[in-house]
Amino acid sequence: MASYRTQPIDPIDPLALQACVSLLLLQSDRRTQAIPSTVVKHYAGAIQAGTTTTGSIELAAPAPPEGKIIRFTSSDSTLVRIPNVTVPAGETTATFPIQIADNAANATVTLTATSDFTKQTSLSIPARTPQTLLLGTKAGFNADVLGIATNGRYVYATHYYSKIENPNESFDKGELVVIDSTTFQEVPNTRISVSYQPRSVAVNPLTQRLYVLNRGEPNPEPDHQGSSLSIIEINPTDASKLREITRLKLGIGQIDVIVNTQTNRVYVTDNLGKRIRVINGATNQELQSIQLPSRPLGITVDEKTNTLYVAMLDRNANPIVNAIAIVKITGETGDQTQTQIETIPIHEDPENPDPTRPTQPVDVAFNPDLNHLYVANLGGGGIPPCVTVINLATREVTTVKTIAGARAIAVNPQLNQVYIGTDAGVQIMDGVTNTIVSTIPKNAPWGIAINPTTNQIYAGSATEGTIMQLAAPDLSIITQWT
Known part of the structure; x- marks a missing residue:
């Protein structure tokens, strides 16, 4: 009959076990946690033909030493235009002007912001004007x-x-x-x-x-x-x-x-x-x-x-x-x-x-x-x-x-x-x-x-x-x- 020799099992340290479980949970948490992203927004309630409305950018991380350029495009730049803006080095926020033409009432224009990200919105301009x-x-x-x-x-x-x-x-x-x-x-x-x-x-x-x-x-x-x-x-x-x-x-x-x-x-x-x-x-x-x-x-x-x-x-x-x-x-x-x-x-x-x-x-x-x-x-x-x-x-x-x-x-x-x-x-x-x-x-x-x-x-x-x-x-x- 064959005989087997076994090693005795050391008793488990409950504190070590708890630490191991916590580490695994933390790593799992990090994998499922959302990565911060850049936020681009504007005051939609202030949109009106013949005016300029303010928008804002909040970067996920501070801008590099040379700053970060945000480029804007419009599906109709004769109605709505946004100049490119630069977030200064080390900063995370900047504002930008949304320039709306006098004849833009009732129009809908698509606006896009690009850098190492892309953000977009559909801008509907109401009929009211000053x-x-x-x-x-x-x-x-x-x-x-x-x-x-x-x-x-x-x-x-x-x-x-x-x-x-x-x-x-x-x-x-x-x-x-x-x-x-x-x-x-x-x-x-x-x-x-x-x-x-x-x-x-x-x-x-x-x-x-x-x-x-x-x-x-x-x-x-x-x-x-x-x-x-x-x-x-x-x-x-x-x-x-x-x-x-x-x-x-x-x-x-x-x-x-x-x-x-x-x-x-x-x-x-x-x-x-x-x-x-x-x-x-x-x-x-x-x-x-x-x-x-x-x-x-x-x-x-x-x-x-x-x-x-x-x-x-x-x-x-x-x-x-x-x-x-x-x-x-x-x-x-x-x-x-x-x-x-x-x-x-x-x-x-x-x-x-x-x-x-x-x-x-x-x-x-x-x-x-x-x-x-x-x-x-x-x-x-x-x-x-x-x-x-x-x-x-x-x-x-x-x-x-x-x-x-x-x-x-x-x-x-x-x-x-x-x-x-x-x-x-x-x-x-x-x-x-x-x-x-x-x-x-x-x-x-x-x-x-x-x-x-x-x-x-x-x-x-x-x-x-x-x-x-x-x-x-x-x-x-x-x-x-x-």
Whole structure:
């Protein structure tokens, strides 16, 4: 009989067995795990003929030392065009413009992005396009539409003619124009004459009053000289019917007007006087002014906290003043307004402030829901134009570059969007990401407003005598390319 010799089996170490099983599971996990891929996407809700919409790229890994070129093609480049972009060395993200022609409405175009990957999308362009309404032009003159306000039902816009060779001279007095917000047509026989160079307008729907700030012009005739405030009554039964009830003479150097509908106080920035003029909306009487540290320009108000935010700029000061004044109104005694004033400097690069390089802040807007302040900066002299975003709770500051000098700004708290009037067009910024998502080319849209009821944006041209209407985009709709 054969005999067999066996070796004894060593007892199994339970810890070693557990480690072996874990290693096998990890290796299996790695084999089945998805490999990260590049993401290409765009704001589909912002697509519109005659505009430029922003797309973005997020690489799976940082770009090599020479950067990574992403090449774009379009099935019809006459309708939609995207220039090639380069993701900088070591970076993983970049944005790109989707340029859509004016005649692209209702078209469908295939877009492709290629590098060491290929991503594609089918872009359907809706029928809607920005609408433009002509308020009037005159040979040899710029036709200015700078002041815009709305009470929801109607849009009120200022209109006047200034000489091309000397914008400080006008053809004649300006007008206030009434536009039906439903049809976007001027209401016939409702224009009223105001004074010379009306540049800003504010509305108080609670008291049915409009306030038009007329800049005036240098002229020996008394009626021309200095700024004035036209106080206009809105007919309570027909808001298209207007009547100027008084005009306050304010002297030269007045820039902007705003009204606090809750306190019925009207505020005018006096650039030369370094102050804010205060008018009692109930009596139309001027109260004592609020003195400021420097020369004010644009102004806005937080009605909930009774706080004014004012852009200030003085290039001749030493050091240069380039800042925002926060004016907290704490009370009133007689015709005096008690305030607490804080100044926040504005810098091109908040992390490396250089007071010798002013950004030139000219206008402000406030989002009460986020407690964010938005400052439009003109730039110039080698300093890029931009919007400064200030989180007033944390004082964190973000700078967002614009396509050209930013001159006017408005905010839509309901949609969390910001609208910027620049020298080259209207730009729309996502208030969540502080990203420019859309650009609508237009010649010098220096006046801008939003109708929060209809979410329609209005932009007035400083040269063409037109006002543009466009729908606010739905930024919740984002398309990812596949």
